[in-house]
Amino acid sequence: MKSIRSLLVIAALIFSACEKDNYDGPTAGLSGSFIDGDTKQLIEQDIIGGTQIELLEHGYDPVEPFFLIVKNDGTYENSMLFENMYTVTPVRGNFIPIQPQELKIAGKTKLDFTVTPYIRVLDAQVTKSGTIVTAKFRIQQNVTNNVKKIGLYVHSDSRVGEPLRLAAAEQDINAVTNPQTVYTLSINVADHTSTLKTGKKHYFRVGAQIDAPSSKLNYAxxxxxQL
Structure with a gap:
């Protein structure tokens, strides 16, 4: 009899473990933009290794952070979040750091971040003549740190940037810059025939990086x- 009773207990435990849980699925979402406080323009990002948004959901100990990826145009969206209070912090950005904030995420919640980019890439013009693609631009620093480098990056993907490129022209600066200085960078397509295919559309983007811990490039x- 004992063995039969034990089998019944085990069967009940297995059945209860297989029952559908009563937890509701994620019903909330968070979206928004990173906006330059002066120009009111979106702040361009790297899609790889760029800005992320750290979320800490309240009510758990310990709290395990998770992260939202910011798109290369400076917008973000996640529609699979649980309704709750969160601590929201942009991290590893290409702008002057801002303080965390507490936010109730319920339904379709929108949160824009108004920030100051480390650098503004101004008046960027990218043109092609023969096999040479040339970028001319100015840069405006918003912090006193040296500008580390500038670059022109090309890829067949419109999310092109320093970490996503088929070819690049970079120049070390390592100095404070004059916002009136016009910089010129060029890429000769003929030097990259194994990666840059003539007759195909490619995307070129100018970037500049400040010399600060964990800084990311700012972009036009x-x-x-068409190559």
Whole structure:
């Protein structure tokens, strides 16, 4: 009899373990933009290794952070979050760091971040002549740190940037810059025939990086050029 009773107990435990849980699925979402406080323009990002948004959901100990990826145009969206209070912190950005904030996420919640980019890439013009693609631009620093480098990056993907490129022209600066200085960078397509295919559309984007811990590049918008 004992063995039969034990089998019944085990069967009950297995059945209860297989029952559908009563937890509701995620019903909330968070979206928004990173906006330059002066120009009111979106702040361009790297899609790889760029800005992320750290979320700490309240009510758990210990709290395990998770992260939202910011798109290369400076927007973000996640529609699979649980309704709750969160601590929201942008991290590893290409702008002057801002403080965390507490936010109730319920339904379709929108949160824009108004920030100051480390650098503004101004008046960027990218043109092609023969096999040479040339970028001319100015840069405006918003912090006193040296500008580390500038670069022109090309890829067949419109999310082109320093970590996503088929070819690049970079120049070390390592100095405070004059916002009136016009910089010129060029890529000769003929030097990259194994990666840059003539007759195909490619995207070129100008970037500049400040010399600060964990800083990311600031960018102008990508320009589409037929090679």
């Amino acid at each position: 918008k990508a320009v589409e050029i």
